Amino acid sequence: MKDAEYPGEQELWRVFSAMRRQLELAMERRLQSDAAISTADFDILSALIEEPGHRLRSGRIADLIGWERSRVSHQITRMQQRGLLHRQECGDDARGVWIALSANGRRSVLGAVDEHRAAVREYFFDALTEEEKATIAEASRKVLDRINPPVCDEIAPSSAPRARANV
Amino acid sequence: MKDAEYPGEQELWRVFSAMRRQLELAMERRLQSDAAISTADFDILSALIEEPGHRLRSGRIADLIGWERSRVSHQITRMQQRGLLHRQECGDDARGVWIALSANGRRSVLGAVDEHRAAVREYFFDALTEEEKATIAEASRKVLDRINPPVCDEIAPSSAPRARANV
DNA sequence: TGATTTTAGATGACATGTCAACTAAGTAGT
DNA sequence: ACTACTTAGTTGACATGTCATCTAAAATCA
Numbered sequence: 001m002k003d004a005e006y007p008g009e010q011e012l013w014r015v016f017s018a019m020r021r022q023l024e025l026a027m028e029r030r031l032q033s034d035a036a037i038s039t040a041d042f043d044i045l046s047a048l049i050e051e052p053g054h055r056l057r058s059g060r061i062a063d064l065i066g067w068e069r070s071r072v073s074h075q076i077t078r079m080q081q082r083g084l085l086h087r088q089e090c091g092d093d094a095r096g097v098w099i100a101l102s103a104n105g106r107r108s109v110l111g112a113v114d115e116h117r118a119a120v121r122e123y124f125f126d127a128l129t130e131e132e133k134a135t136i137a138e139a140s141r142k143v144l145d146r147i148n149p150p151v152c153d154e155i156a157p158s159s160a161p162r163a164r165a166n167v
Numbered sequence: 168m169k170d171a172e173y174p175g176e177q178e179l180w181r182v183f184s185a186m187r188r189q190l191e192l193a194m195e196r197r198l199q200s201d202a203a204i205s206t207a208d209f210d211i212l213s214a215l216i217e218e219p220g221h222r223l224r225s226g227r228i229a230d231l232i233g234w235e236r237s238r239v240s241h242q243i244t245r246m247q248q249r250g251l252l253h254r255q256e257c258g259d260d261a262r263g264v265w266i267a268l269s270a271n272g273r274r275s276v277l278g279a280v281d282e283h284r285a286a287v288r289e290y291f292f293d294a295l296t297e298e299e300k301a302t303i304a305e306a307s308r309k310v311l312d313r314i315n316p317p318v319c320d321e322i323a324p325s326s327a328p329r330a331r332a333n334v
Numbered sequence: 335t336g337a338t339t340t341t342a343g344a345t346g347a348c349a350t351g352t353c354a355a356c357t358a359a360g361t362a363g364t
Numbered sequence: 365a366c367t368a369c370t371t372a373g374t375t376g377a378c379a380t381g382t383c384a385t386c387t388a389a390a391a392t393c394a
Binding site for chain 4: 224225226236237239240241244257260262263264
Binding site for chain 3: 057058059069070072073074077090093095096097
């Protein structure tokens with residue numbers, strides 16, 4: 001109540017929030033109707049398909065897509081039940097597992113990638129001018145730095161790896 | 168694979184997705200630590216506090232914040248159990264209910280509003296220049312129109328009300 | 335080697351969200 | 365008034381996400 005409200009800021013937050021929400025819903029619906037998978041499925045499948053051997057350690061997936069370990073574990077269990085991937089023993093480190101794409105999962109993700117790319121283009125890229133895209137990229141970086149200030153302590157002098165949400 | 172990829176578009180999507188996700192998490196954490204409520208709680212409580220009688224019909228809440236009816240109903244049930252609000256019979260229309268803020272809920276939301284506003288400022292507004300804010304508002308509108316093209320049929324010639332996600 | 339601490343991952347309890355019925359009350363059309 | 369249709373809201377089954385906890389296998393160190 002006490003902060004001076006710059007004109008349009010409330011409207012900006014309103015429209016920006018609506019956009020985030022609707023974009024997320026639209027991408028979810030799109031992926032569901034095009035490839036019968038969820039965004040969560042897609043995030044994991046794309047991480048796997050990008051990997052040379054089409055397999056990754058569970059924890060590595062968590063780091064790549066910025067999820068909690070337990071979330072990855074639950075999701076893997078569900079996807080395994082649907083035959084999209086499977087767990088393999090890990091020789092190097094008997095504590096770990098390999099998460100490997102199945103033929104089924106490979107088919108799904110290959111079918112989804114193009115559709116997903118098209119949806120991103122249709123809903124997002126094509127709506128914007130080059131200048132707007134550049135501004136949004138820069139603004140996103142600034143907001144990220146605000147939320148999660150780059151740590152510069154003696155342990156990790158190089159910039160910490162930022163979580164990746166989607167492809 | 169076949170679409171020409173404009174330079175930086177993949178990076179734009181990556182950083183933009185990370186920003187959306189981290190901003191959402193940050194707002195959630197902030198509200199939780201400042202006022203011990205979730206974003207979902209806050210969305211409902213703020214809709215109620217803004218209303219003259221501090222009460223709204225359930226379906227009206229759904230329209231205001233853009234949720235499904237059943238989601239509102241479940242959320243109301245949980246918030247009622249925590250004493251943030253309560254259901255009242257609706258004289259006008261015996262099918263409906265009034266959702267009314269309790270003293271407890273009023274206290275919670277009053278405490279949360281300023282913190283929420285401060286968080287939006289800190290994480291979002293303060294990170295951006297005036298020009299960036301204007302660009303983002305305009306870009307958000309364009310993306311929204313892409314996703315959900317304004318309906319212009321004979322029934323609703325005026326622009327359809329757009330769902331509101333947050334305050 | 336043996337004790338202690340880390341790390342990888344799984345699991346169960348619980349909160350939240352979606353979808354598809356379901357109930358009950360208002361609204362029309364005859 | 366009688367029937368059919370619509371609307372408001374609830375409910376239960378189920379998917380998803382978080383947190384705390386657990387097990388087992390490294391890794392560290394005396």
